[in-house]
């Protein structure tokens with residue numbers, strides 16, 4: 419059961435960037451404004 423309010427929002431990339439999944443370590447490139455994809459049931463994290 420997840421009650422993170424954060425999970426309700428659709429995250430979008432602020433700029434062209436690379437996102438990764440902290441669970442399986444898959445990496446993907448996203449374009450500015452693109453919805454950040456989910457992986458392993460979680461929104462992927464933007465790399466700084």
Ligand SMILES: [Zn+2]
Pocket residue numbers: 439440441442443444457458
């Ligand atoms: Zn994953």
